[in-house]
Amino acid sequence: MDKTQSSSQDVEVRKGPWTLEEDLILTNHIANHGEGVWNSLARSAGLKRTGKSCRLRWLNYLRPDLRRGNITHEEQLLIMELHAKWGNRWSKIAKHLPGRTDNEIKNYWRTRIQKHIKRAETFAALGSETNEQGSSGSQASSTAELMVTDCLPTYHGDVEAFSGENIPQELNENYWSMEDLWSMQLLNGD
DNA sequence: AATATAGCCAACCGCCACTGT
DNA sequence: TACAGTGGCGGTTGGCTATAT
Numbered sequence: 001m002d003k004t005q006s007s008s009q010d011v012e013v014r015k016g017p018w019t020l021e022e023d024l025i026l027t028n029h030i031a032n033h034g035e036g037v038w039n040s041l042a043r044s045a046g047l048k049r050t051g052k053s054c055r056l057r058w059l060n061y062l063r064p065d066l067r068r069g070n071i072t073h074e075e076q077l078l079i080m081e082l083h084a085k086w087g088n089r090w091s092k093i094a095k096h097l098p099g100r101t102d103n104e105i106k107n108y109w110r111t112r113i114q115k116h117i118k119r120a121e122t123f124a125a126l127g128s129e130t131n132e133q134g135s136s137g138s139q140a141s142s143t144a145e146l147m148v149t150d151c152l153p154t155y156h157g158d159v160e161a162f163s164g165e166n167i168p169q170e171l172n173e174n175y176w177s178m179e180d181l182w183s184m185q186l187l188n189g190d
Numbered sequence: 191a192a193t194a195t196a197g198c199c200a201a202c203c204g205c206c207a208c209t210g211t
Numbered sequence: 212t213a214c215a216g217t218g219g220c221g222g223t224t225g226g227c228t229a230t231a232t
Contacts, residue, residue, distance in 0.1 A: 103200080
């Protein structure tokens with residue numbers, strides 16, 4: 001799959017970060033024609049990208065209904081709860097968080113929450129070493145258990161640190177907001 | 191001020207499931 | 212039934228930014 005070459009046409013496939021121009025083309029095309037078969041969409045839009053790449057870009061970044069910005073406390077708790085229930089079923093979890101993508105949740109989990117789990121495991125290991133005798137079995141045996149038992153309080157603390165006004169405004173300015181893109185698209189005609 | 195390290199996130203890769211022929 | 216094309220998913224990586232030394 002994902003062959004660089006689809007047929008006799010010599011079409012090179014672009015990889016790497018999307019440019020603003022590509023974003024506009026894709027957004028425009030979907031606005032005019034809707035989502036469809038991604039491979040043919042990529043071709044007909046004139047993008048030198050695979051259908052997969054277009055789909056990913058649209059779903060994870062360009063969709064107008066995406067929520068950007070920091071994960072809220074409620075969302076974090078929901079993620080933890082659902083992860084305890086389903087494990088790494090990110091897309092399933094994402095369905096319960098409107099405007100969030102599986103990729104976003106997955107990244108969030110790996111970079112923030114998993115860190116706390118690791119820490120908790122270390123503490124637990126140290127604790128069982130120091131307490132040692134007779135305390136076997138008190139340690140959480142699974143990620144889910146660890147999360148629910150050991151991590152939640154620590155994690156909750158960080159929620160406060162990360163949430164709301166504590167986030168500097170500049171952080172959000174790395175992104176082209178959807179308002180920007182859609183207004184550019186309007187300016188571009190159509 | 192320069193360099194090293196850690197954290198974060200967008201994007202790619204590989205696999206699997208589904209669908210049409 | 213077998214095969215090819217496509218979509219979807221989870222894991223992983225590369226590069227940028229922030230922070231520490």
